[in-house]
Amino acid sequence: MAEYSISQLGKFENCPLQYRLIYVDGIKREEEGVEAFLGQRFHEAMEWLYRERAFRIVPLEELLAYYEKRWAEKWHDEVKIAKKERTADDYRLMGRRFIEDYYKRHHPFDEGRVLALEKYIRFPLAEGTRYKCKGIIDRLVQASDGAFEVHDYKTGASLPEQADLDKDRQLGLYQIGVQTLWPEAKEVRLIWHMAAFDLEMRSRRTSEALEGLRKDIAGLIDRIEAEQEFAPNESTLCNWCPYWDLCPLKKHLVKLEALPENRWKDEPGVAIVDAYAEQWRKKRALETEVKAVEVELGELKDAAIAFAEKEGVQVIGGTDARLRVTGKERIVSPAKGSDEREALERELRLAGVWDEVATLDTSALEKAVTEGRWTGDLLERIKDYIRAERRYTVSLSEN
Ligand code: SF4
Numbered sequence: 001m002a003e004y005s006i007s008q009l010g011k012f013e014n015c016p017l018q019y020r021l022i023y024v025d026g027i028k029r030e031e032e033g034v035e036a037f038l039g040q041r042f043h044e045a046m047e048w049l050y051r052e053r054a055f056r057i058v059p060l061e062e063l064l065a066y067y068e069k070r071w072a073e074k075w076h077d078e079v080k081i082a083k084k085e086r087t088a089d090d091y092r093l094m095g096r097r098f099i100e101d102y103y104k105r106h107h108p109f110d111e112g113r114v115l116a117l118e119k120y121i122r123f124p125l126a127e128g129t130r131y132k133c134k135g136i137i138d139r140l141v142q143a144s145d146g147a148f149e150v151h152d153y154k155t156g157a158s159l160p161e162q163a164d165l166d167k168d169r170q171l172g173l174y175q176i177g178v179q180t181l182w183p184e185a186k187e188v189r190l191i192w193h194m195a196a197f198d199l200e201m202r203s204r205r206t207s208e209a210l211e212g213l214r215k216d217i218a219g220l221i222d223r224i225e226a227e228q229e230f231a232p233n234e235s236t237l238c239n240w241c242p243y244w245d246l247c248p249l250k251k252h253l254v255k256l257e258a259l260p261e262n263r264w265k266d267e268p269g270v271a272i273v274d275a276y277a278e279q280w281r282k283k284r285a286l287e288t289e290v291k292a293v294e295v296e297l298g299e300l301k302d303a304a305i306a307f308a309e310k311e312g313v314q315v316i317g318g319t320d321a322r323l324r325v326t327g328k329e330r331i332v333s334p335a336k337g338s339d340e341r342e343a344l345e346r347e348l349r350l351a352g353v354w355d356e357v358a359t360l361d362t363s364a365l366e367k368a369v370t371e372g373r374w375t376g377d378l379l380e381r382i383k384d385y386i387r388a389e390r391r392y393t394v395s396l397s398e399n
Contacts (some may be wrong), residue, residue, distance in 0.1 A: 005135050014225075030242075032078065033082060037075075038091050073116055084191070098155060113142045115141060118138065147189055148188045149191055150174045154196075160201075165203045169213060175188045190203045
């Protein structure tokens with residue numbers, strides 16, 4: 001049975017295709033965002049600081065030198081900086097500032113007894129369940145009042161709201177893990193160190209909240225295990241995704257980037273899109289013109305009706321054309337969704353004539369089947385009349 005970490009579950013929610021590439025196909029990539037690289041160096045510095053703390057207090061300059069050394073040792077060509085205006089040095093210096101701030105705030109690092117550092121934990125989501133979880137606790141501490149504290153370092157650039165942390169799944173799950181693995185942990189505090197803001201934020205979980213979290217995670221694992229399609233989901237996170245060459249939303253763009261500029265136009269995909277874009281723009285210009293003509297025709301129609309009524313005529317002559325104005329009574333039904341519409345439908349059903357005026361709503365039928373609302377007997381009975389068919393839509397976005 002697979003074990004799931006919170007980041008793994010989050011990957012599935014963000015993009016099922018990226019999840020499949022990493023965790024099902026096992027395709028590894030060296031590429032990483034500079035933000036993640038910085039985060040790892042910060043974590044390493046903190047781990048070293050607290051390991052050494054068992055023997056001595058590392059001076060700030062020595063800690064910074066350790067950070068700089070690890071930064072230089074670990075830096076590689078596949079570290080990507082998504083913000084074009086920023087350099088690797090900007091991020092390195094930012095990490096230094098995070099460490100300096102943390103050091104000053106927490107010196108002499110004697111808040112509680114450190115129980116574990118970068119602790120890898122594996123545990124069932126609940127007793128006797130088939131759902132298995134795992135994670136790495138940055139620092140596990142026992143406070144002077146006996147409570148267990150789960151400390152987590154965050155180096156991200158956006159400050160979460162307290163309400164977000166009160167619902168945070170990662171540390172909530174770690175609390176479940178801690179209380180499973182160390183039953184003496186009756187009270188657990190969840191603590192985040194927001195390095196970019198020199199801020200410490202805290203949260204606690206009630207047993208009801210943990211029960212809700214267990215249910216959510218079990219539901220998500222069920223979804224992952226039932227997933228067949230693993231469709232790509234485009235979002236801003238694509239900027240940090242190292243799988244563009246395998247993603248149907250991005251791989252043609254990767255191919256084009258590799259081509260020399262003078263070879264672009266020869267590429268068959270480029271030729272199709274350029275021709276499509278030209279015709280699409282032409283169509284858009286014509287549609288704008290048609291709309292303006294329709295407005296003018298509408299005004300002239302009103303004028304013709306008014307003229308025909310005033311003059312008592314049905315045909316109006318022009319220089320080289322005639323206009324026939326025909327008036328006809330028609331039945332207007334109340335709008336869909338209105339109370340009147342519902343009342344009318346009720347009357348028709350009561351009178352037993354509903355079948356004479358009702359038609360099958362094929363969109364509603366498709367929705368019911370694809371969303372899995374109908375199963376079993378009904379689906380079995382209608383399945384000979386419906387079939388799955390791949391339909392394509394083509395939409396243009398201009399750069
Ligand atoms: S590029 Fe975006 S859509 Fe494609 S796999 Fe990566 S995250 Fe998913």
